[in-house]
Amino acid sequence: MVTFTVNNAPVDLDVDQDKPLLWVLREDLGILGPKYGCGVAQCGACRVLVNGVSVPSCVTFAGDLEGAEVVTIEGLAEPDGTLSVVQQAWIDEQVPQCGFCQPGFIIAATALLASNPNPTDAEIDEEISNICRCGTYPRIRRAIHRAAAALSET
Amino acid sequence: MPRLLSRRSFLITGAVLSGTVAVAATAGIGYLASVDIDGPDGFVDGDRAVLNAFVAIYTDGTVSVFVPKTEMGQGIHTGIAMLVAEELGIPFDNRISVEHPTEVLPVYGGWASQLGIRPEEASGPLHWLGRRALGAASIVSTGASSSTYELWTSLRQAGAAARHMLVGAAAAEMGVAPTELTTPGDGSVVHEATGTSLTYGHLALAAATIPPPESPELKPASDWQLIGRSQPRVDIPAKVRGLPVFGMDVIQPQMLHASIRQAPVTGAAVARVVNEAELREIRGIVDVVVIEDTSVAVIADSWWTAEQALWRAEIAWTPTEWDDLSGVELTQRMETALDSDEPNVVHEEGEPFPDTPDHLVEAAYSAPLVTHACMESMNATVLVRSDGTAEAWVSSQSLTSARWGVSRGAAAAGIDLDDITVNVMQNGGAFGRRTELDVVQQAAFLAALHPDRPVKLLWSREEDIGRGIYRSHARARLRAALGEDGLPIAYEARVAGQSVAQGLMGRLLPITGGGNPEGDFLTSEGLESPHYAIPNQHVGSHHVPSNIRVGLWRSNGFSHNVFFAESFFDECAHAAGTDPLEYRRRLLVDSPRLLTVLDRVAAMADWGSPLPPGRGRGIAIGGAYYSVVAQVVEVTVANDGEITVDEVSCAVDVGTVINPDQVIAQMEGSILWGLTTALMSENTVENGSIVESNFHDFQVQRLRNAPRITVEIVPSEELPGGAGETGVIPIAPALGNAIFAATGHRIRSLPLAATETIGERQTRSVLRTAYT
Ligand code: FES
Ligand code: FES
Numbered sequence: 003m004v005t006f007t008v009n010n011a012p013v014d015l016d017v018d019q020d021k022p023l024l025w026v027l028r029e030d031l032g033i034l035g036p037k038y039g040c041g042v043a044q045c046g047a048c049r050v051l052v053n054g055v056s057v058p059s060c061v062t063f064a065g066d067l068e069g070a071e072v073v074t075i076e077g078l079a080e081p082d083g084t085l086s087v088v089q090q091a092w093i094d095e096q097v098p099q100c101g102f103c104q105p106g107f108i109i110a111a112t113a114l115l116a117s118n119p120n121p122t123d124a125e126i127d128e129e130i131s132n133i134c135r136c137g138t139y140p141r142i143r144r145a146i147h148r149a150a151a152a153l154s155e156t
Numbered sequence: 157m158p159r160l161l162s163r164r165s166f167l168i169t170g171a172v173l174s175g176t177v178a179v180a181a182t183a184g185i186g187y188l189a190s191v192d193i194d195g196p197d198g199f200v201d202g203d204r205a206v207l208n209a210f211v212a213i214y215t216d217g218t219v220s221v222f223v224p225k226t227e228m229g230q231g232i233h234t235g236i237a238m239l240v241a242e243e244l245g246i247p248f249d250n251r252i253s254v255e256h257p258t259e260v261l262p263v264y265g266g267w268a269s270q271l272g273i274r275p276e277e278a279s280g281p282l283h284w285l286g287r288r289a290l291g292a293a294s295i296v297s298t299g300a301s302s303s304t305y306e307l308w309t310s311l312r313q314a315g316a317a318a319r320h321m322l323v324g325a326a327a328a329e330m331g332v333a334p335t336e337l338t339t340p341g342d343g344s345v346v347h348e349a350t351g352t353s354l355t356y357g358h359l360a361l362a363a364a365t366i367p368p369p370e371s372p373e374l375k376p377a378s379d380w381q382l383i384g385r386s387q388p389r390v391d392i393p394a395k396v397r398g399l400p401v402f403g404m405d406v407i408q409p410q411m412l413h414a415s416i417r418q419a420p421v422t423g424a425a426v427a428r429v430v431n432e433a434e435l436r437e438i439r440g441i442v443d444v445v446v447i448e449d450t451s452v453a454v455i456a457d458s459w460w461t462a463e464q465a466l467w468r469a470e471i472a473w474t475p476t477e478w479d480d481l482s483g484v485e486l487t488q489r490m491e492t493a494l495d496s497d498e499p500n501v502v503h504e505e506g507e508p509f510p511d512t513p514d515h516l517v518e519a520a521y522s523a524p525l526v527t528h529a530c531m532e533s534m535n536a537t538v539l540v541r542s543d544g545t546a547e548a549w550v551s552s553q554s555l556t557s558a559r560w561g562v563s564r565g566a567a568a569a570g571i572d573l574d575d576i577t578v579n580v581m582q583n584g585g586a587f588g589r590r591t592e593l594d595v596v597q598q599a600a601f602l603a604a605l606h607p608d609r610p611v612k613l614l615w616s617r618e619e620d621i622g623r624g625i626y627r628s629h630a631r632a633r634l635r636a637a638l639g640e641d642g643l644p645i646a647y648e649a650r651v652a653g654q655s656v657a658q659g660l661m662g663r664l665l666p667i668t669g670g671g672n673p674e675g676d677f678l679t680s681e682g683l684e685s686p687h688y689a690i691p692n693q694h695v696g697s698h699h700v701p702s703n704i705r706v707g708l709w710r711s712n713g714f715s716h717n718v719f720f721a722e723s724f725f726d727e728c729a730h731a732a733g734t735d736p737l738e739y740r741r742r743l744l745v746d747s748p749r750l751l752t753v754l755d756r757v758a759a760m761a762d763w764g765s766p767l768p769p770g771r772g773r774g775i776a777i778g779g780a781y782y783s784v785v786a787q788v789v790e791v792t793v794a795n796d797g798e799i800t801v802d803e804v805s806c807a808v809d810v811g812t813v814i815n816p817d818q819v820i821a822q823m824e825g826s827i828l829w830g831l832t833t834a835l836m837s838e839n840t841v842e843n844g845s846i847v848e849s850n851f852h853d854f855q856v857q858r859l860r861n862a863p864r865i866t867v868e869i870v871p872s873e874e875l876p877g878g879a880g881e882t883g884v885i886p887i888a889p890a891l892g893n894a895i896f897a898a899t900g901h902r903i904r905s906l907p908l909a910a911t912e913t914i915g916e917r918q919t920r921s922v923l924r925t926a927y928t
Contacts (some may be wrong), residue, residue, distance in 0.1 A: 025460040029413075034405040035398025037584070039531050040617045044851035044917060047531060075398030089396040096388060096817055099825055100229030101395035102402060102531040102584030127860040131917040133851060135531050135585045136229045137828030139862035141821070 006070040008033060009077030019065030024048045026064050027074060035075035035105045039133070046132025049106040050074045056113035075105035078112065087156075088112050091149035099136035106132050111146050120150050195263035198321060198364035205364035207321050209263045210314035211240055217343055217357030219246060221311075222257045224264035225303045226553050227391060228583035228590065229825070230880045231818035232303045234389040236311055238814055242382045243315030243375060245339035246356070254390055256580040258555075274305055274782070274875060304814060304876045305782060309374075316372035324366035325359040341381060377812075386817035391582075403551030403581040406537045408610035412442055413459040414602050416615060417466050418451040418623040421844035423476045423703045425449040430470035438465050447601050455602060459614050478703040478844035486841060487522075489700050490631040490652040499650050499696025500675035503684040506692030509648045513637030517731045519724055520633050522905040523716035525626040525839040525846075528709060529854060532584020533620040536599035539610040540566050545575040546600070551583040553590040557664055561593030565600025569607070587829075588708030592625060592663060622849040626839055627709035628653040628679065630716045634724040636690075642732025643742055646692035649724075651717060653679045654706045655699045663705075673699040678708075682717030682885065687750050687779055688725070688743040703844060710829060711881040714780050715888070719834070719906060722776040722889035727902065736893060737763050737775055749809060749874075750777055753786045756870050757807035761788035770794065771802075774893025778885035781878030783810040787827070789863075789890040793898045797923035799909050801831060801863040801891065806883065808867065811874035819879045823867045826883025832857040834888035835921045836911050855911040860918050901925070 005014050008031060017026055022041075027033040027050070036059050039047030043058040050059045051073040078086040085093070088111050098104045110130045114121060121129065126146055134142070195209025204214040212220040221240045227233045233254040241248050257264060319339055326345035327334040330352060338346050346353040377383075394400050419425070426446045429435070435444050435454065440461040445453045452471050456462035536558075537549040546566055552558040558578045563571060583590055599613035615624075630653035636644040655673030662670025680697040709715065729739035737758050744751040754777050758764075761773060770793055777786040790803040806823050813819055836855040840847045848854040888906065896902050901923065909921035 021460055025458065029458050029460065032407065034401075034407075037402075037532070038404065038614070039533070040851050042617075042850055042852065045531070079397060085396065092396045093388070093392055096392060096821065098229075098389075098392050098395040099231070099821060100227075100531065100583060100585045101391065101400055104395055105398040108396065127858075127862075128918070131858050131860070133531065133856055133858060135529060135587075135829070135856065137825030137862075138821075139828060139857075139859050140824050140865050142859065 004064050004067055006067040006072060008072045009074060015064070017064050019063065021064045023050065023052075023059040023062040023064065023067060023072070027059065033074055033076060037102055037105060039103070039106070044133070045103070046106040046110060046130075047103050049109040049132065051109060051113060054113070054116065056110050075108055078108065086112065087152045088115065088145070088149045091145040091152065094148060095141045095145040097138050097141040097145050099138055103132060103134040103136075104138075107134065107142055111142070111149065115146070115150060115153060119153060121146065195261050197368060198366065200361050200364050205360040207318040207363060208314050208368060209261055210311060211244065211318040213318065213322070213356055213360040213363070215357050215360055217355055218251045218253065219244065219356075221252065221254050223254050224257055224555070225307070226256065226580055226583055226586065226590070227254075228553065228586035230303075230822060231389050231815065233391060234387060235304060235814045235818060236307055237390055238382045238387055239308070239311040240315040242380060243312045244319050245341045246343040247341065248382055248387045251343070252390065256555075258577055258579060305878065308876050312374050313372050316374055317368045318363070320369045320372055321363040321366040322356055322359045325362035326354050329354065329359070329362065383812070383814050384816065387815055389818065400582045402532050402584045403535050403537070403549060404532050404584065404614060406549040406581065406612060408537060408539065408549070410608070411537070411610040411612055412455050412606060413457065413462055414453045414455045414599070414611055414613040415459055415462040415466050416447070416451050416453045416598060416613060416619060417469060417471060418619060419473055420623070421473065421476050421478050421703065422623075422705055423478055424473040426452055427472040427474050430472055431468070435465050435469055441465055443605065445602055445605060447598050451598065453598065453602055453613065455606070455611065459612070463616060476703070476844065481702065481841060481844040483841045486629065486700075486702060487631065490629075490698070493652040493698035493700050494631060494633055494650055496698070499698055501696050502675065502677070502680040503693055503695040505694075507646070509635070509646045509692065509694055510637050513646070515638040515731070516635060517638060517724075517728050518633070518635035519727055519904060520631070521720040521723065522631040523629060523719060524906060525629045525704060525706075525841070526709070526833055526837045527621055527624050527626050527839055527854070528585070528587045528589040529621055529851075529856065530583075530585030530587060530589055533615045533617050534589075534595040534624070535612065535614040536561070536596040537610055537612040538562055538565070538596070538599040538603040540569050540571065540600065540603040540607050542607045544571060545577075546571045546603070547577045547579070548596060548600070549579045549581055550596055551581050551586070551590060552578070552596070553583070553586050553588075555580055557591055557593045558596050560664065561596030562600045564593070565597035566604040568601075569604040587710040588712070589625060591660070591708055594625075594663065617851070618849040621839075621854045622846045625705045625707040626846075627712070627715060628656055628706040630679070630713075632683065632717070632720045634720060636724070636728050638728060638732055642734050642739070644690045644728060646694075647685065647690045648694040649683045649721065650696045650698070651680055651683055651720070652698040652700050653713075653716075654702060654704070655679055656706050656708060656712065658699070659706045660708060673701070678713045680713060680717065682714035682778070682780070683721055685721055685725070687747040689746050690743070704841065704846070710826075711780070711884040714778065714881070714885045715830070715833065716906070718776070718778045718885045719888040719892065722778070722886060723892045723902075723904065726774070726776075726889070726893045726896065730896075735764070740775070740777065750779060750784050750786075753777065753784045753807045753809050753870050756868060757786040757788050757805050760807060760866060760868055761790070761803075761805040763788060770898060772894045772896070772898025774890045774895070774897055776886035776889035776893060778882065780882050780885060782875070783808065783877035783879065783882040785823070785882045785886055787886045787890045789887070789894040791891065791894040791898055793895060793923065799835070799895065799921045799923060801835075801861070804831075804863050804865045804887070806865065806867045807870055808879075808883065809870040809872045809874070809877075810879045810882070811872050811877040813869055814876065816869055819869055820867045822879040823883040824865050826881065827865055827887050828857060828862055830884040830887035831863070831891065834891050834906060835861075835909050836907050836919070838907050855919055858918065861921070899923070
């Protein structure tokens with residue numbers, strides 16, 4: 003039995019301790035925003051926030067989640083549907099192409115801006131190692147700067 | 157008059173045409189005349205009026221556009237919705253949405269691109285026969301960068317026809333003549349004389365009964381309010397919330413999950429699953445299945461459980477003739493082919509290559525196998541019902557090939573093609589990979605064994621990278637005889653590679669045996685340089701078979717051949733002592749469209765301005781899919797050999813532009829796709845199988861490796877061209893030419909650099925050979 007929260011909702015689950023959080027979310031909880039892209043912590047498509055830290059959920063295990071607060075892409079908007087600043091910046095810069103990688107990028111960017119409110123291009127490049135095969139990298143950089151600017155005004 | 161079945165024809169046309177012609181021969185030409193190429197007239201469907209095959213209007217004024225094209229990231233749903241909205245007369249906002257139709261209607265078939273032409277180019281018998289013969293075969297597919305130019309006229313006509321019907325309904329209700337009415341573009345019909353107006357939502361159901369016009373009149377370009385002006389993509393708001401349902405995200409009641417292991421050596425069969433009994437004991441395992449001898453699947457109540465079981469599976473494979481095949485051996489086979497004097501002739505023009513030219517330039521080039529690695533790995537969900545029907549949910553580029561996949565995989569269950577419904581889901585990248593039916597067929601095979609339970613088969617990333625489908629490798633020899641002015645008098649180029657057409661056709665239509673691989677245009681495309689004024693040209697190709705599956709891959713043969721040719725012409729420029737830009741300008745004397753694009757990119761990049769030591773600029777140009785792209789790359793090569801791509805400038809002429817921001821996005825994406833492949837990505841062969849298995853050894857660019865990119869669209873009044881692939885073509889040679897400018901080192905094989913890892917995930921690119 004493991005008890006934690008996902009997007010503020012309490013979860014009580016009887017699953018294998020070594021089942022990756024990614025598959026707990028997708029199969030046991032029906033939360034499909036985090037994607038399977040590699041399963042080995044390489045691509046970032048599965049990233050979620052665990053206690054505010056961006057982690058690859060494909061190598062984060064159920065047994066380690068006791069008491070944790072998990073936030074997925076679905077949990078970033080306000081309960082009334084208002085988008086987070088990062089999500090809005092993603093729309094304003096028209097970032098996604100196929101969109102499959104984007105939940106992972108938006109999570110990674112959210113975590114980056116929480117620890118570094120005004121990152122340089124070099125800091126963005128070092129901190130965010132996710133993969134996008136459609137090639138949205140230039141727009142991702144622009145969207146992070148836009149979100150940083152918006153956050154500094156609030 | 158375009159050549160029927162010209163070299164750009166879509167691959168399966170030949171087989172499909174002959175099939176249809178056979179039907180026509182037995183059923184008579186009357187059979188073709190009966191093919192419904194116009195789709196349905198208006199009808200009411202609940203709270204909406206379907207006005208034609210492409211447009212439905214709801215009573216609340218919202219609009220659905222049926223787009224028979226897959227959204228795989230290229231923004232096509234937005235572009236096509238804009239075409240309809242433009243002529244229908246509605247603002248481009250959230251009242252318009254897009255659906256992929258599930259019916260395979262002839263009207264949705266991409267008949268013109270299968271003939272290698274634009275719909276606007278066909279007239280008379282070709283138009284009549286093409287639409288009917290290929291419509292009857294109904295190949296609904298997204299590829300060859302063709303979506304925009306294929307639907308450019310027909311979607312605007314669909315919007316205009318719907319508007320005509322709405323006006324007709326308003327005229328009837330108001331008791332006035334249609335000519336007294338206008339549509340101001342806000343989703344209403346207005347009678348200006350009396351100031352009355354009616355909304356499209358109000359008129360929708362009545363409009364369904366109005367006969368559509370014979371040939372709807374289209375707006376002149378000067379009246380366009382949407383076309384040519386950037387509009388936000390219709391799919392992005394959902395994508396930033398994580399809401400779209402990709403094939404991988406499909407959940408159906410009672411669904412089972414499956415994972416798979418395919419033969420490491422393609423062609424090997426499953427001898428047996430040694431520990432099958434043990435696997436069946438694992439909690440959650442439902443079945444262990446050998447699929448048509450070629451792979452082993454585990455079905456479970458969770459994909460994670462199935463995949464873990466496969467980690468423990470001991471599978472014995474039969475030996476094959478390919479078991480000792482290595483990359484060295486494959487290289488040798490291609491070199492032997494190139495040594496032969498009998499290539500398939502692709503292009504012959506002018507005199508034979510001179511025996512003893514005064515100024516000879518020659519070089520040999522190569523490119524490796526490389527896979528797509530779509531971020532969404534291959535998957536399909538299939539339900540075979542005991543009543544003899546089937547349904548599938550698939551990330552696919554082709555409704556047609558997905559249906560064939562279901563029908564073939566579920567053959568044991570005897571499902572009729574007409575009883576199969578395929579739902580095309582959002583694609584997490586496709587790049588040509590999702591024209592294939594392999595995963596659909598496998599999933600259908602499993603589903604047929606478990607009737608009334610949907611089965612979702614998901615390939616692990618290791619299956620996708622290591623047991624998948626690849627862009628062909630290629631090796632080429634090029635030579636040129638330069639005249640006194642330094643320009644080539646004669647150009648000869650030969651490429652050896654593996655025929656993609658044969659591989660793909662063999663998989664899609666096995667009855668054809670894959671057709672003749674010799675002279676496959678996909679092997680040689682881009683090696684000819686018809687835009688360059690070279691009087692004597694000779695281009696040939698060789699097909700070198702292997703057990704590796706090669707298939708369509710964003711820009712196909714252009715991706716390696718333009719690297720070969722545009723690097724080689726750079727060599728010629730340097731051999732002639734001429735600036736590479738100036739050299740290309742002279743070669744383009746007869747190609748004003750390309751010259752304009754070339755000059756534009758040179759100006760953007762400030763070509764000719766001095767750079768510090770260790771930095772260099774390279775230029776290249778390519779034309780394909782009715783579009784032209786030129787790029788300049790600026791690199792820095794450090795003393796330790798590290799290559800940093802600093803900046804890419806890109807000028808593009810895609811003809812008439814529908815959504816400029818998405819043309820720019822496609823160029824950005826194409827450049828990064830091409831740079832990744834040029835610098836890093838490679839699949840290698842040992843013991844008959846692919847070595848790489850995941851992103852730790854199949855390297856791709858990340859943010860850290862991505863340059864600044866500037867794109868400019870060159871204004872053009874040509875019909876729309878393709879934007880999804882052309883941008884890939886010049887980037888590899890532009891980069892190689894830049895590295896030469898920076899270092900004096902000419903690199904003739906892809907990938908251009910070695911990849912060194914930094915920490916767990918980051919990488920840098922380093923020259924393979926020492927340089928100071
Ligand atoms: S799926 Fe977790 S990092 Fe790729
Ligand atoms: S948007 Fe397609 S992989 Fe990133």
